[in-house]
Amino acid sequence: MIRLTHAEVAMRQSVLLAALVAVGASAAYAQGTAAKPVPATLIKNATVMTVTHGTMANTDVLLENGKIARIGKGLSAPAGAVTIDATGKYVTPGIIDPHSHSMIDAVNEGSKSVTSMVNMRDVLNPTSPIIYKELAGGTTTINVLHGSANTIGGQVLTVKLKWGHPVEDFPMPSAPPGIKFALGENVTQKNDAQVIVQGQAARAKRYPSTRMGQEEIIRDAFTRAKDYKAEWDDYNARVAKGEKDLVAPRRDLELEPLVEVLEGKRYIHSHSYRADEMLMLLELGDELGFHVQTLQHGLEGYKIASEIAKHGTGLSTFADMWGYKIEAYDAIPYNVAIAMRHGVITTINSDDDGRARRLNIDAAKLMRYGGLTEDEAMKTITINGAIQLGVDKKIGSLDTGKDADVVIWTGDPLSVFSRVESTFVDGEMLFDRQKDLANRDDMEKQRAELEKEDAAMNGGAATGRGRGNGNGGGTTSNPDHQEIR
Amino acid sequence: MRCSLRVVAALAVLASAPAALTAQLGSYNPRPGPQGTFAIRNAHIVTVSGPDIANGTVVISGGKITAVGAGVAVPGGATIIDGTGLMVYPGMMETANSLGLAEITEGANATVDDAEVGQFNPNVHAFFGIDPHSAEIGVTRVVGITHAVSRPTGGVLSGQAALINLAGDTPPQMAVTRDIAMALSLPGGRGGRGGGGGGGFGGAAAATTRENPMDSLRALLHNADAYAKAWDAYNKDKTLPRPEHSVVLESLVPLIQGKMPALIPADAAAEMRTAVTFGEENKIKVILVGGRDAWRITDFLKQHDTPVILTSVMTLPSREDDPYDANYSAPAKLAAAGVRFAIAAGEPNPDLRNLPYVAGMAAAFGLSKDDAIKSVTLWPAQIFGIDNKLGSIQVGKMANIVVTDGNLLEARTNTKYLFIDGRQVPLDTKHTALYDEFKNRP
Numbered sequence: 001m002i003r004l005t006h007a008e009v010a011m012r013q014s015v016l017l018a019a020l021v022a023v024g025a026s027a028a029y030a031q032g033t034a035a036k037p038v039p040a041t042l043i044k045n046a047t048v049m050t051v052t053h054g055t056m057a058n059t060d061v062l063l064e065n066g067k068i069a070r071i072g073k074g075l076s077a078p079a080g081a082v083t084i085d086a087t088g089k090y091v092t093p094g095i096i097d098p099h100s101h102s103m104i105d106a107v108n109e110g111s112k113s114v115t116s117m118v119n120m121r122d123v124l125n126p127t128s129p130i131i132y133k134e135l136a137g138g139t140t141t142i143n144v145l146h147g148s149a150n151t152i153g154g155q156v157l158t159v160k161l162k163w164g165h166p167v168e169d170f171p172m173p174s175a176p177p178g179i180k181f182a183l184g185e186n187v188t189q190k191n192d193a194q195v196i197v198q199g200q201a202a203r204a205k206r207y208p209s210t211r212m213g214q215e216e217i218i219r220d221a222f223t224r225a226k227d228y229k230a231e232w233d234d235y236n237a238r239v240a241k242g243e244k245d246l247v248a249p250r251r252d253l254e255l256e257p258l259v260e261v262l263e264g265k266r267y268i269h270s271h272s273y274r275a276d277e278m279l280m281l282l283e284l285g286d287e288l289g290f291h292v293q294t295l296q297h298g299l300e301g302y303k304i305a306s307e308i309a310k311h312g313t314g315l316s317t318f319a320d321m322w323g324y325k326i327e328a329y330d331a332i333p334y335n336v337a338i339a340m341r342h343g344v345i346t347t348i349n350s351d352d353d354g355r356a357r358r359l360n361i362d363a364a365k366l367m368r369y370g371g372l373t374e375d376e377a378m379k380t381i382t383i384n385g386a387i388q389l390g391v392d393k394k395i396g397s398l399d400t401g402k403d404a405d406v407v408i409w410t411g412d413p414l415s416v417f418s419r420v421e422s423t424f425v426d427g428e429m430l431f432d433r434q435k436d437l438a439n440r441d442d443m444e445k446q447r448a449e450l451e452k453e454d455a456a457m458n459g460g461a462a463t464g465r466g467r468g469n470g471n472g473g474g475t476t477s478n479p480d481h482q483e484i485r
Numbered sequence: 486m487r488c489s490l491r492v493v494a495a496l497a498v499l500a501s502a503p504a505a506l507t508a509q510l511g512s513y514n515p516r517p518g519p520q521g522t523f524a525i526r527n528a529h530i531v532t533v534s535g536p537d538i539a540n541g542t543v544v545i546s547g548g549k550i551t552a553v554g555a556g557v558a559v560p561g562g563a564t565i566i567d568g569t570g571l572m573v574y575p576g577m578m579e580t581a582n583s584l585g586l587a588e589i590t591e592g593a594n595a596t597v598d599d600a601e602v603g604q605f606n607p608n609v610h611a612f613f614g615i616d617p618h619s620a621e622i623g624v625t626r627v628v629g630i631t632h633a634v635s636r637p638t639g640g641v642l643s644g645q646a647a648l649i650n651l652a653g654d655t656p657p658q659m660a661v662t663r664d665i666a667m668a669l670s671l672p673g674g675r676g677g678r679g680g681g682g683g684g685g686f687g688g689a690a691a692a693t694t695r696e697n698p699m700d701s702l703r704a705l706l707h708n709a710d711a712y713a714k715a716w717d718a719y720n721k722d723k724t725l726p727r728p729e730h731s732v733v734l735e736s737l738v739p740l741i742q743g744k745m746p747a748l749i750p751a752d753a754a755a756e757m758r759t760a761v762t763f764g765e766e767n768k769i770k771v772i773l774v775g776g777r778d779a780w781r782i783t784d785f786l787k788q789h790d791t792p793v794i795l796t797s798v799m800t801l802p803s804r805e806d807d808p809y810d811a812n813y814s815a816p817a818k819l820a821a822a823g824v825r826f827a828i829a830a831g832e833p834n835p836d837l838r839n840l841p842y843v844a845g846m847a848a849a850f851g852l853s854k855d856d857a858i859k860s861v862t863l864w865p866a867q868i869f870g871i872d873n874k875l876g877s878i879q880v881g882k883m884a885n886i887v888v889t890d891g892n893l894l895e896a897r898t899n900t901k902y903l904f905i906d907g908r909q910v911p912l913d914t915k916h917t918a919l920y921d922e923f924k925n926r927p
Contacts, residue, residue, distance in 0.1 A: 190592065416841075
């Protein structure tokens with residue numbers, strides 16, 4: 001059975017819950033930037049993990065005008081600033097999740113093998129409660145990706161989790177746009193329960209149903225894209241030369257994003273598992289003139305770490321997921337360590353709303369599996385993600401002048417016993433545990449009132465509506481969202 | 486390492502064959518050594534059942550813990566392990582899985598052997614399906630999970646769960662208790678957590694028959710009761726007609742006589758209440774598995790003294806407007822209310838090794854660190870009635886012990902030594918084998 005898409009789930013949400021979520025979002029928005037300017041914040045006396053230039057004890061961080069204004073000892077608060085005593089606490093950059101399917105109302109346009117014309121931007125839901133829950137885990141930036149149904153999926157983008165803001169505030173303007181590719185079993189669909197008939201070989205639903213076909217799809221698409229680009233280049237050159245009365249080539253919304261890839265303006269993020277399929281894509285890129293920015297999952301990346309490094313391609317993987325399907329059976333938790341030691345820019349991602357709330361624990365695992373240092377472990381969830389997404393000048397470390405995406409932790413973020421105390425995005429406090437705790441009674445009251453209204457509207461037939469949202473971390477056997485393709 | 490040749494052979498094949506063939510099953514778990522005499526000295530001992538011993542010795546001999554303390558003499562001939570700077574813990578117990586029964590759950594059906602055909606299979610035993618050479622067993626144990634309750638799924642009465650040590654060449658060598666609990670999914674609910682086969686409240690059972698499967702279950706239990714009584718009567722008075730044997734009814738007798746608990750998946754509050762009531766009506770000892778909403782009904786669970794195996798600590802809250810930490814903080818709420826519980830990883834078999842971090846997360850959200858350790862060692866042992874043998878470092882208990890360089894629940898902690906059933910277990914796994922093979926590839 002194919003599970004409900006997010007959109008279908010969303011459609012089935014009760015009026016009650018939609019109302020509650022909206023109340024929460026609008027309440028948060030009322031405190032947001034649009035309503036009033038964000039005050040400066042001085043975080044005092046913390047252990048500051050800059051990630052890129054060491055960890056400093058008893059240090060202050062000043063957030064002002066949405067940026068990290070100063071880092072140092074004994075800073076004084078500017079007028080009107082909020083001061084937070086962070087004695088005994090840790091401060092880190094916001095966590096970057098390079099592979100997310102959060103806050104979207106649809107995951108896959110899975111009806112064709114090449115769907116480069118569709119765009120994640122069209123399905124962002126700024127009121128999705130997962131945004132807040134991820135902020136509560138210290139995550140501030142996510143790469144919102146399509147699923148892995150198609151060899152060439154759609155256009156994707158990097159967003160900041162600006163909870164309470166209108167949707168147009170979410171995309172990071174400076175982030176290069178991306179495109180999702182996918183290789184391997186999710187594309188060939190041989191694991192799909194729907195097409196496996198007992199006692200018979202699996203039937204494929206559509207081309208490609210092999211890794212051979214996947215190579216061909218990409219080759220064909222880029223061959224067409226190059227022709228298309230040549231047509232436009234020729235046209236533009238003639239216009240530049242002053243030729244008149246030219247007829248422009250017909251626009252092709254499928255090929256335009258691929259031309260951007262060829263021009264280095266759009267990043268490929270390719271879902272992939274097996275070493276051979278990753279190498280195929282890298283070498284096809286050499287041949288046809290495109291660069292692969294990241295291999296997503298890349299669970300067998302460790303088998304070809306040198307080749308990945310040589311291509312300047314990043315690896316974004318799971319800390320220790322493995323064994324949930326054949327192509328994940330050779331996955332090892334040492335993947336990150338091997339890739340990093342070979343010079344690959346490597347990150348940990350969640351691919352899961354649940355896991356996106358605790359990427360710090362996944363990073364800590366890497367100290368056990370392969371002996372990463374604290375800084376190396378932290379890099380896999382901060383600066384390395386920024387590099388992979390082309391935004392390392394803006395975010396990913398605690399550096400003066402960078403965006404004030406900052407997390408205060410109760411202790412060392414690489415300890416399972418620590419939790420997030422406060423999360424700032426562009427200097428604005430969008431999660432604070434103490435405020436959250438203080439608001440709970442009020443939220444309960446609002447819920448009770450809404451339930452009463454719901455009951456009245458439905459002639460007393462109100463129910464508890466204890467509806468599962470079906471995407472909890474830890475219960476998904478396949479972490480790469482194949483089931484919702 | 487015993488398996489190195491095989492690994493090399495497998496990797497040689499890998500170089501030229503499609504990776505599907507490289508998914509070689511079962512040759513990666515090195516064998517444990519013999520049950521010798523070991524003394525771990527100068528270590529910080531977390532006994533769990535008593536106070537910590539800051540600098541002490543644990544002696545293991547013949548599979549058991551034979552001495553624990555600060556001033557313990559080391560027996561002659563013991564293999565001495567210097568525990569300076571190290572911590573000694575009882576091994577952890579994972580209680581919601583199908584280890585050894587199901588390997589690759591997607592795309593490799595032949596490796597998924599955890600659910601029988603049909604609704605009522607009380608007479609199938611996980612014990613007979615467990616593959617001791619599952620690579621998942623190897624990677625699970627090296628984080629310090631030394632024993633596990635592996636259970637069948639599917640149907641209403643799925644079969645009997647086994648308590649196994651995660652080391653041994655054969656199921657008999659692994660079994661601590663061959664049949665420790667009955668896996669029972671009550672029909673008619675909304676679906677609890679379970680592996681393949683649709684186990685847990687409803688699913689196939691409700692959909693495929695016009696007969697009410699709940700009635701069928703009750704009838705079966707009544708028949709088992711009658712069966713037990715008939716045999717009892719016959720054994721006392723051989724002039725009575727001899728009842729016919731039935732392997733199905735026979736297998737239910739320990740359940741209905743309260744000698745074997747039922748593991749019942751239940752997540753929603755209503756499911757949990759139904760399961761508890763069902764147990765009381767039928768005089769069956771119930772262990773709830775799942776327990777997502779247990780924190781909402783702590784009074785009820787306390788009142789009925791029903792233990793819960795929590796599998797949802799790491800999952801998103803079930804209602805979108807629940808507090809963000811509803812599930813992280815659930816163990817603290819259960820502990821405060823006096824509800825008996827154990828924490829399970831709540832993950833598919835490959836990822837059971839997350840168990841310590843799940844307990845750690847509970848500690849980050851209000852459970853005491855001591856209770857967090859108990860929730861994965863002593864408390865599950867108590868819930869399954871096996872705490873006379875397992876769950877703490879005490880003289881006379883089975884020597885399932887893990888020695889670490891830090892807190893057992895921290896993700897960054899390394900396992901230094903591992904003992905299961907008093908045998909030293911090598912720390913090599915499928916994963917370390919592949920790491921060694923590829924880490925220096927140019």
